[in-house]
Amino acid sequence: xxxxxxxxxxxxxxxxxxxxxxxxxxxxxxxxxxxxxxxxxxxxxxxxxxxxxxxxxxxxxxxxxxxxxxxxxxxxxxxxxxxxxxxxxxxxxxxxxxxxxxxxxxxxxxxxxxxxxxxxxxxxxxxxxxxxxxxxxxxxxxxxxxxxxxxxxxxxxxxxxxxxxxxxxxxxxxxxxxxxxxxxxxxxxxxxxxxxxxxxxxxxxxxxx
Amino acid sequence: xxxxxxxxxxxxxxxxxxxxxxxxxxxxxxxxxxxxxxxxxxxxxxxxxxxxxxxxxxxxxxxxxxxxxxxxxxxxxxxxxxxxxxxxxxxxxxxxxxxxxxxxxxxxxxxxxxxxxxxxxxxxxxxxxxxxxxxxxxxxxxxxxxxxxxxxxxxxxxxxxxxxxxxxxxxxxxxxxxxxxxxxxxxxxxxxxxxxxxxxxxxxxxxxx
DNA sequence: AAATTGATTGAAAGACCATTCAGTGAGTTT
DNA sequence: AAACTCACTGAATGGTCTTTCAATCAATTT
Numbered sequence: 001x002x003x004x005x006x007x008x009x010x011x012x013x014x015x016x017x018x019x020x021x022x023x024x025x026x027x028x029x030x031x032x033x034x035x036x037x038x039x040x041x042x043x044x045x046x047x048x049x050x051x052x053x054x055x056x057x058x059x060x061x062x063x064x065x066x067x068x069x070x071x072x073x074x075x076x077x078x079x080x081x082x083x084x085x086x087x088x089x090x091x092x093x094x095x096x097x098x099x100x101x102x103x104x105x106x107x108x109x110x111x112x113x114x115x116x117x118x119x120x121x122x123x124x125x126x127x128x129x130x131x132x133x134x135x136x137x138x139x140x141x142x143x144x145x146x147x148x149x150x151x152x153x154x155x156x157x158x159x160x161x162x163x164x165x166x167x168x169x170x171x172x173x174x175x176x177x178x179x180x181x182x183x184x185x186x187x188x189x190x191x192x193x194x195x196x197x198x199x200x201x202x203x204x205x206x207x208x209x
Numbered sequence: 210x211x212x213x214x215x216x217x218x219x220x221x222x223x224x225x226x227x228x229x230x231x232x233x234x235x236x237x238x239x240x241x242x243x244x245x246x247x248x249x250x251x252x253x254x255x256x257x258x259x260x261x262x263x264x265x266x267x268x269x270x271x272x273x274x275x276x277x278x279x280x281x282x283x284x285x286x287x288x289x290x291x292x293x294x295x296x297x298x299x300x301x302x303x304x305x306x307x308x309x310x311x312x313x314x315x316x317x318x319x320x321x322x323x324x325x326x327x328x329x330x331x332x333x334x335x336x337x338x339x340x341x342x343x344x345x346x347x348x349x350x351x352x353x354x355x356x357x358x359x360x361x362x363x364x365x366x367x368x369x370x371x372x373x374x375x376x377x378x379x380x381x382x383x384x385x386x387x388x389x390x391x392x393x394x395x396x397x398x399x400x401x402x403x404x405x406x407x408x409x410x411x412x413x414x415x416x417x418x
Numbered sequence: 419a420a421a422t423t424g425a426t427t428g429a430a431a432g433a434c435c436a437t438t439c440a441g442t443g444a445g446t447t448t
Numbered sequence: 449a450a451a452c453t454c455a456c457t458g459a460a461t462g463g464t465c466t467t468t469c470a471a472t473c474a475a476t477t478t
Contacts, residue, residue: 011444012455034331036245040436050457055437057455114332121330122243123323126391134392160407167388167396168404172377175384179376182335183343187376195377198369202411220474221425248465259427264467266425422477431468438461447452 018057019067021047026068031114035122066128069119073133076107080140091150092207098144099196102173103189113181141166155206165203172196227266228276230256235277240323244331275337278328282342285316289349300359301416307353308405311382312398322390350375364415374412381405 025047029038040061044051058064080101084094102108119125148162160168176192201208234256238247249270253260267273289310293303310316328334357371369377385401410417 015455018455032332034333036331037333039434041434051436051459052438052457053455061436117326118330120387120391121327122245123241124243124246130391159411164404164407167400168381168408171384171388171401171404172380173384174387175380175382178329178383178387179380182329182339191376192380195373195380198373199377199408202368224425227425249467250465260429260466261427261468262425270466420478423475425472425474427470427472429469429471432466434465435463436461437463439459440457441459442455442457444455445453448450 015057018049018053021049022054022057022064023068023071025049026064027072027111027115030068030118031111035118065119065125066132068115069125069129070132072112072115073136076101077136077140079104079107084143091147091154092204095144095147095151095200096197096208098140098147099169099193099200102196103176103193105189108177108180108189108192110181110184113177117178117181137170141170144169151204151207155204157204159203168199169196172199224266227258227262230258231263231266231273232277232280234258235273236281236320236324239277239327240320244327274328274334275341277324278334278338279341281321281324282345285310286345286349288313288316293352300356300363301413304353304356304360304409305406305417307349307356308378308402308409311405312385312402314398317386317389317398317401319390319393322386326387326390346379350379353378360413360416364413366413368412377408378405381408 022043025043026038028046029042033042040051040054043064044053047053054061054064058067080098082101083089083097086094089097119129144166145162148165151157152162159165172195176187176195179187180189180192197208231252234252235247238251238255242251249260249263252273253262263270263273267276289307291310292298292306295303298306328338353375354371357374360366361371368374381404385396385404388396389398389401406417
């Protein structure tokens, strides 16, 4: 039979595919059962693959978790960097794009938020996080500070410094993420976005409304 | 020998003492080795007690963890409720006291923050948290909303609603806690407190400076 | 002082986990 | 088509965890 249309997966696949499959299954397992429930048995069952494959495509379970964290960090960075080089965007537009990215469905959903906070909650991975992903965070902060400096200069604002505004923003990002994760019925992406924009219209009234 | 001065502990102690000892050892273990490293062996060794005591004073390890979370939530509530019934405090004073409590050293330190985020990070305990401690959070939110309503009325402010201000505050609280935990060298309690006060002086300029 | 009570101990049991590795079989080369 | 390669499988291994429980010991009662 000609099964060109069927999505039946081949018995063997390129390493990249398998690695991605396992990372995805890891995120699903963590979001459903927590880090302690994300056993190799659970992960490989979720992926529909055999137990031994993790140690074949990754050095160890720890390596798989580190790669998962790296994947999340890079996916997030790709999203907010996307619109930064558009020449027709004002600094306020660009800052807006970064805020949008923070609450974009691809990044800000139960599955991914669970994983972020699972890593934050485990001391061992906090260390791993700082060494592999914190540059990405700091990079975003640098960019935001630069944008805020421009905005402050444009509007001749006398309020808090660019650094203060950005630290408040970063705090808001994390805190609103946590609230969305903890109380999904009360906090939505939309509401969180509105919250941040409301703060920005308070510090930079001439630029945001 | 008369060892009245020695602090040598008796071989047996009231249940309340033992329970408190074990809860404290649990917090220390979680903060040092994460939730997955907080085994009963590690916890009881930290407390200087024997392995079997946990299941004697608590039903199970799970019950010990739930009690630990409850202890943290109640300790936190006791702190911010402390100054609310002072008749000589204005609404702004009271809101200030709640913010102070949020970053009080007794609550906002590495040991306790580690435990908070360890629980937030584990899906299973998020559920437990919602059922045992979220009323405490909501209670604080209610109080804050009431205070903000008074402040808005007093100052005749046209900015965001009391509900919006409080949700932003709650987001800021959690986010700044996380930053203090993740980057203790960059973020301090003092700085976080300043951040929140800076926000308040932006929304309620006549009341905060 | 003997008996009783109840907190405390730690070895043992039972369950589960990450990792290993000998074997399997699909696809490729010769 | 035979030999070969290598992604893939899952049972077996060794280690660690929670929970149980019979024994111990100090304090209190009889």
